[in-house]
Amino acid sequence: MGLDLLLASTPSPAAGNGGGFDLFSILLWPFKWIVEAILVAWHWLFTAFGMAPNAGLTWVLSIVGLVIVIRAAVFPLFVKQIKSQRKMMEIAPQLKKVQEKYKGKRDQLSREAMSRETMALYKKHGTTPVSSCLPMLVQMPFLLGMFYTLRDVGDHAKHGIGGVGLLHADLTKQFYDATLFGVAPLHIDLRTALETKPAGWEVTVTILVVLVILMIVSQFYTQLQIISKNLSPEAKTGQAYQMQKIMLYVLPLGFIFSGVFFPLGVVLYWFVSNLWTMGQQFLVIREMPTPGSDAARAREERLARRGKAINAEGKIVPIAVYEAEQQRLLEEAERAKEQAPKREQPMSKKRAKKKGSN
């Protein structure tokens, strides 16, 4: 999500490197190779089904395929994280205790102590609400590889060369020739289209502008859904929440930049990627909401209307079973209370004396 925009804000280095060997391109080489392989594999599949190898639709679908493969590859990690969040419900009381302890203390030392205790608690129970740092960093070179592969098609086709691997010169040429609706080439960006005004440039500009608007709207909508529905009350108190609220309005504007400077093929990749994120988030908010959030309450109400409820293990059961379970839990709690030794209110010596004299 955020990564797309990070990419958008990096200035594109060396626009016309015909095949120079710098450290950057050497590091990126394996990622570009993989991206090209996926792209070519989809293209091969679609042409095998009888689609024209240089048609815009074939290449657009190949780009869609690329998004699907990359996003599906990280999907298991995403599910793992969501499942870990479920377990958070069990430690919620202990977590609350820690939060109460440091309530209103905003100095650095208190914040540090609170973080330490929270992290120790997560580790003890083998759960965490966060994903982890490595996947974030691994996605980065893939996104860069995808970006350079799609962007360099224009240059490579002009020089009559191919990419780093399976996207050889002929395929590069086909990609270069591919046009959307017969007029909008996939390698052209908004600035070039406005400057050179090739035949049918109005269509190209319209497509790009519409895509940028749709990207801004989808990004904003996705973030708004998370912030307004899927945050627990605790998450809504911190400094990070304020930051998220500001980012909600700032981040989508990054797409204006990408829409102006990046070729149609790259913009299409981001657009499809955005749609995927939106769908994924919609499903999560509906079926696996953060415990304690508004979305979780909405889901409980939806289930109640169908005569179902979520039991202590987080499974959906008929309401009768749920009520029986609640009754059983209540009885157990009462029994435990009875068995526990009664605590007597301590009395000061003075008061005990007074009471004795009465």
Next chain:
Amino acid sequence: MSALPSYAFGTARFRASDLIRGILVLPRNAVLAFLVVYRAVISPLYGDVCRYYPSCSAYAVGAVQQHGAVWGTILSAWRILRCNPWSKGGVDDVRPHAHFHYELTPHGFVVPARKD
């Protein structure tokens, strides 16, 4: 941005008279400057993702302060590799350098220690 641990900043200040001695800590301060910018600008985009305290970027600050630009970067890279979906997370502090003879500024930069 997650909080820096208290051992990652101090009260020292850079004095002009330390200019020559300061060259020694120039590489680590260059890396620290990058980390300060990263933590202020890029970290907030990700939100809280790290499984450890201190977070990976805060760990990197401590590691570079204590062990210098090269070894500190290696330690940080190893930490990022450990911060994966299969790790348990928890509290994981930087092991301090056995003979750390510099001082830290409030922003976490390293300056030569005062001789007096």
